Amino acid sequence: MDESGRRRQQRRNHPSSSSSSTSSSTGTPRFRSQKFSLNPDKTTQSSNFGPFSMPYHLFVPEHEGEMRQTLASYILVSLSSCLALTISLKYVQASDVRPLSVLEDTLNYLLYLLDSSEHPFEVVHDFIFDRTRSIRQDLSMQNIVNDRAIHMYEKMVKFHVVSRHRLRNCGSSSISSLQYLNMEQLTKTLASLYILYEANHRSISIYENEAEFRSLYVLLHLDSKSQQAESKSFWFCRVPSLIMKSKEMHFTGQVLRFYRMGNYRSFLCTVSDEPFVNEVRTLAVSYINNCCYKLHPYPLEQLSKLLMMKESDVESFCHACGLETVTDDGGTKSLPTKQTTFSIPKGSFQSYSLLALQQ
Amino acid sequence: MAYPSMGEAHRRTTDYLNKFSDAVSYQDVASLAHLFSFSFSFSFSSNSPSLLSVADALNFFQDSNRLIKQSDKFSQFGEILAPLFRSLQCYRLGNLVDAYHAFEKFANVFIQEFRNWESAWALEALYVIAYEIRVLAERSPEKLKGAGSFLTKVFGVLAGKGQKRVGALYVTCQLFKIYFKLGTVNLCRSVIRSIETACIFYFEEFPRRDKVTCMYYTGRLEVFNENFPAADHKLSYALTHCNPLREANIRMILKYLIPVKLSLGILPKVWLLEKYSLLEYSNVIQALKRGDLRLLRHALQEHEDQFLRSGVYLVLEKLELQVYQRLVKKIYFIQKQEDPSKAHQLKLEVIVKALKWLEMEVDLDEVECIMTILIYENLVKGYFAHKSKVVVLSKQDPFPELNGKPVNSWRLTL
Numbered sequence: 001m002d003e004s005g006r007r008r009q010q011r012r013n014h015p016s017s018s019s020s021s022t023s024s025s026t027g028t029p030r031f032r033s034q035k036f037s038l039n040p041d042k043t044t045q046s047s048n049f050g051p052f053s054m055p056y057h058l059f060v061p062e063h064e065g066e067m068r069q070t071l072a073s074y075i076l077v078s079l080s081s082c083l084a085l086t087i088s089l090k091y092v093q094a095s096d097v098r099p100l101s102v103l104e105d106t107l108n109y110l111l112y113l114l115d116s117s118e119h120p121f122e123v124v125h126d127f128i129f130d131r132t133r134s135i136r137q138d139l140s141m142q143n144i145v146n147d148r149a150i151h152m153y154e155k156m157v158k159f160h161v162v163s164r165h166r167l168r169n170c171g172s173s174s175i176s177s178l179q180y181l182n183m184e185q186l187t188k189t190l191a192s193l194y195i196l197y198e199a200n201h202r203s204i205s206i207y208e209n210e211a212e213f214r215s216l217y218v219l220l221h222l223d224s225k226s227q228q229a230e231s232k233s234f235w236f237c238r239v240p241s242l243i244m245k246s247k248e249m250h251f252t253g254q255v256l257r258f259y260r261m262g263n264y265r266s267f268l269c270t271v272s273d274e275p276f277v278n279e280v281r282t283l284a285v286s287y288i289n290n291c292c293y294k295l296h297p298y299p300l301e302q303l304s305k306l307l308m309m310k311e312s313d314v315e316s317f318c319h320a321c322g323l324e325t326v327t328d329d330g331g332t333k334s335l336p337t338k339q340t341t342f343s344i345p346k347g348s349f350q351s352y353s354l355l356a357l358q359q
Numbered sequence: 360m361a362y363p364s365m366g367e368a369h370r371r372t373t374d375y376l377n378k379f380s381d382a383v384s385y386q387d388v389a390s391l392a393h394l395f396s397f398s399f400s401f402s403f404s405s406n407s408p409s410l411l412s413v414a415d416a417l418n419f420f421q422d423s424n425r426l427i428k429q430s431d432k433f434s435q436f437g438e439i440l441a442p443l444f445r446s447l448q449c450y451r452l453g454n455l456v457d458a459y460h461a462f463e464k465f466a467n468v469f470i471q472e473f474r475n476w477e478s479a480w481a482l483e484a485l486y487v488i489a490y491e492i493r494v495l496a497e498r499s500p501e502k503l504k505g506a507g508s509f510l511t512k513v514f515g516v517l518a519g520k521g522q523k524r525v526g527a528l529y530v531t532c533q534l535f536k537i538y539f540k541l542g543t544v545n546l547c548r549s550v551i552r553s554i555e556t557a558c559i560f561y562f563e564e565f566p567r568r569d570k571v572t573c574m575y576y577t578g579r580l581e582v583f584n585e586n587f588p589a590a591d592h593k594l595s596y597a598l599t600h601c602n603p604l605r606e607a608n609i610r611m612i613l614k615y616l617i618p619v620k621l622s623l624g625i626l627p628k629v630w631l632l633e634k635y636s637l638l639e640y641s642n643v644i645q646a647l648k649r650g651d652l653r654l655l656r657h658a659l660q661e662h663e664d665q666f667l668r669s670g671v672y673l674v675l676e677k678l679e680l681q682v683y684q685r686l687v688k689k690i691y692f693i694q695k696q697e698d699p700s701k702a703h704q705l706k707l708e709v710i711v712k713a714l715k716w717l718e719m720e721v722d723l724d725e726v727e728c729i730m731t732i733l734i735y736e737n738l739v740k741g742y743f744a745h746k747s748k749v750v751v752l753s754k755q756d757p758f759p760e761l762n763g764k765p766v767n768s769w770r771l772t773l
Contacts, residue, residue: 231544231583233670238542241664257676262735265728284728291734293744293751302745306724 097138100148107135107152111159122170122178125163132156133185136192145199153193154209157216160186168274183220190217201240211246214239218252222259222276232256262287268308281307282344285321289337297326297334320345368416372423375413376433379440386480392487395443395465397450397458398494414451417444439468450495459495459502463509466492470516479522486529489513493533497540507537507546518553524561528554528569535576547580571597575612582615583670587765590619610635618671621647621678624761639665643675650685653717680766683729684738686713687750688758703741703752710750723748736766 098106110128136156139149163182167175190213197210218232236244243249258267259276264284271277284307292298300318304311311333315325318335322343327333375394382391393400400410417423423444427433433440446461466488473481489510496506510530517527531554538546554573562570578593594616601608617627617640626647632638642658645651659666659675666672687705690713695702707726714721721729730750733739740753 231585231670233585233673234542234544234583236667236672237670239667241667244663244667256673257679260673260677261679262732263725263728265725287728287731287735291731291743293742293746296744296746298745306728 097141100139100142100144103135103138104148104152106131107155111155114159114162120170120172121163121166122172122175125167125178125182128159129163129182129185132159136189140192145196147200150193150196150200150207153189153196154213157186157189157193157213160189161216186220190220206240206242211243211248214243215246215248215252218249218256219273222256223279265306268306277308281309281317282321285318285323285335286342289323289335289339289342292337294336294338297336300325300333300335303335365420368420369426371413371416372420372426376427376430376440379436380432383436386478388481388483391481392484395462395484395491396487397447397462397491401450410447411451414447417448418451439465439472442468455495455499456502459492459499459506462491462495463505466509466513470513473523474516479526482523482526485513485517485526489530489533493537496537500540503537503541507534507541507543510534510537511550514550514553525565528565528573532569532572532576535573539576539579544580544583547576551577551580567600568602571601571608574600575608578612579615579670582619582674585674587619587622588763590615591623591763594619606635610637613637614669615671618674621681622674622765623763624681625763643678646682647678647685650682650687650689651717652679652682652686652714652719655679655682677766680733680736680738681761684733684758686710687730687733687739691752691757703754703757705750705752707748707750738766 110131113124113128116124135152139152160182164179164186167179167182170178193213194217197207197213200207217235221232239249255267255270257263258270259280262280262283264280264287267280268277268284271280285303288298288303300311300314303318304314307314307317309317315333318325322341322345323335323339324341325333325335378390379394381387382394394410397410420426424437424441427437427440442461442464446458446465449455449458449461469488470485473485492506492509496502510533514527514530514534517523517530531550534550535547538544538550565573574593574597578590578597581587581590581593594612598609598612598616601612603609613627613631613635614637617632617637620627621640621643626644627640629641629644632641632644639658639662642654642661646655646658655675655678659672663672666675687710690705690709691702694705707723707730710726710730711721711723714726727743727745727748730739730743734741734743734750737759739750740755740757740759741751743750
């Protein structure tokens with residue numbers, strides 16, 4: 001092999017240029033950690049993690065650099081359209097697992113990065129996503145189930161909740177898979193958090209934030225027919241009584257009641273969370289189109305108050321639902337009812353701002 | 360614990376071994392089952408202290424294995440008896456985790472033998488084993504998952520062709536109880552699928568008690584998932600076929616059937632609630648009859664814990680739409696008495712006023728929303744005139760009865 005061929009071979013053998021990794025710009029699966037190349041030199045004190053620099057030891061165990069270069073030590077788990085990278089357990093040594101205080105520092109640093117405006121949010125999310133999952137793995141392997149673990153899990157849940165909101169505003173082509181994975185991890189992290197709460201219930205009746213985090217599950221899974229959620233009734237069976245009597249669960253119960261009844265008026269006055277808001281708006285338009293008097297078109301001004309949207313947004317929303325709007329001689333816009341062309345908009349809605357927030 | 364003499368301990372153990380061996384030889388399933396019916400024998404109400412005394416003897420004697428190996432009559436069952444004895448000893452000493460482990464070991468070997476026996480003569484004994492596995496696991500909850508896996512295996516042995524299949528439903532019911540206890544009711548789905556696949560042609564062949572239990576649990580699952588027609592069918596089956604003397608069981612079925620029936624517009628009589636101590640539903644029913652939303656909310660609040668624990672709270676909460684329907688109907692009847700020609704026009708402000716009397720502060724927009732829901736869900740026939748803030752009712756049958764059909768979930772129609 002000539003010199004150029006040797007150099008090409010060396011590049012192929014380097015983990016960051018593994019044949020399994022592909023360009024992130026195509027949005028196709030890649031090894032997440034290889035975006036941030038690791039310095040395998042154990043003696044270096046810091047490492048350049050792509051856009052983020054921080055002390056090496058806070059991210060990975062000492063031997064990880066070496067291990068990542070050994071393809072046989074990788075276990076690849078195919079997860080819908082993405083590849084997730086995990087390290088074979090048999091190669092994990094006790095010294096590889098970070099102690100609790102290091103994990104806490106790592107997590108605090110990661111969450112500090114969450115507000116970074118230097119990079120697109122999906123890059124930040126991606127970076128933190130991998131590392132928080134690694135933190136959870138370290139916690140789990142050490143079987144840490146105390147208060148400090150609970151606080152860490154609560155913070156990680158918050159990260160996923162923030163990501164859920166902010167990823168919606170990102171425009172990259174891989175967003176839907178990021179959103180899916182984020183939601184999946186959010187559900188898993190919540191489930192682990194609940195197990196921690198229950199494991200610690202002997203020493204304390206309920207935790208300070210437990211009601212808030214329990215109610216989060218309900219708010220995330222208002223639609224009980226979603227595959228990720230079990231029956232709401234069955235879920236409530238197992239929630240401690242003290243939690244059910246909390247103000248957070250009381251609020252959540254009201255939101256759930258509005259949603260289940262189809263009470264769009266009360267729901268839209270209370271909730272700002274997409275996609276449920278747009279779902280309920282669609283419902284409201286459907287009801288009004290179906291039930292109102294044909295000879296009295298429904299004023300868009302009134303509709304905008306009900307749907308908590310700007311009037312111009314209401315017009316385009318109606319059009320997205322397959323309904324026509326009319327303008328009379330005085331310039332007043334309204335929705336003729338009993339139209340037969342109503343349909344549920346396919347794909348995701350454009351983002352409509354909430355009227356109340358603007359005020 | 361009574362300590363017998365060595366001789367007495369030896370005698371009791373040998374006596375047990377003889378009973379076991381004879382029961383198998385003569386296919387005497389009742390005697391056989393009795394020999395490992397721990398829960399019955401150790402209960403305070405039991406009049407047969409024999410297992411207790413055998414357990415004491417084993418704990419004293421400590422050399423039962425030698426006794427088993429001494430005679431061919433016993434040694435052929437050595438692999439079954441050794442773990443069974445260990446389990447009995449541990450159970451007597453209150454060491455329930457070890458008792459479970461040993462019992463499962465015994466059960467595994469027994470299943471292998473059972474499989475080899477051509478006829479289903481030992482089915483009743485297998486029922487006892489399935490029951491004891493579950494009860495033992497419930498007393499050491501960390502073993503519940505393992506008990507579930509074990510019983511799934513037993514189900515596999517029984518399901519299929521042949522006389523033994525008639526036992527599959529009993530094991531299924533034990534599995535349901537475990538999954539409900541564990542909170543993993545989603546696992547019931549695979550069991551139900553297996554039962555439906557394996558037993559679709561001969562469900563009626565199963566013993567009545569197993570059919571009733573099966574329908575009760577699957578009916579409860581339908582309630583959790585708010586499939587009310589299916590829940591009605593299954594729970595009604597359980598009720599119809601349940602032994603009328605088993606009042607506790609009837610009460611359990613009614614606890615779930617009543618909310619289901621209410622969702623279908625069918626109200627039970629008060630005497631039923633009184634007879635089976637289900638008075639927590641009485642105010643709910645009153646609220647439905649009177650159109651009293653305040654009473655419904657009060658009833659839900661008063662029994663919130665109970666309704667949440669049993670999983671019917673959300674079902675009852677959804678009755679709100681029917682309560683609204685009843686209220687609007689009453690307003691209509693009052694208007695009809697005053698001026699029949701205008702009765703079919705309901706002003707929104709009148710409904711607002713009625714709700715205010717019920718201490719519900721709502722505005723016109725909210726009442727408009729509620730009326731559109733009622734019209735959309737076919738609880739009210741008519742249309743809403745936004746300009747004049749009036750609901751115009753159909754002159755024919757403006758308040759259709761549900762007639763056994765639940766109010767549609769809007770998610771299905773959207």
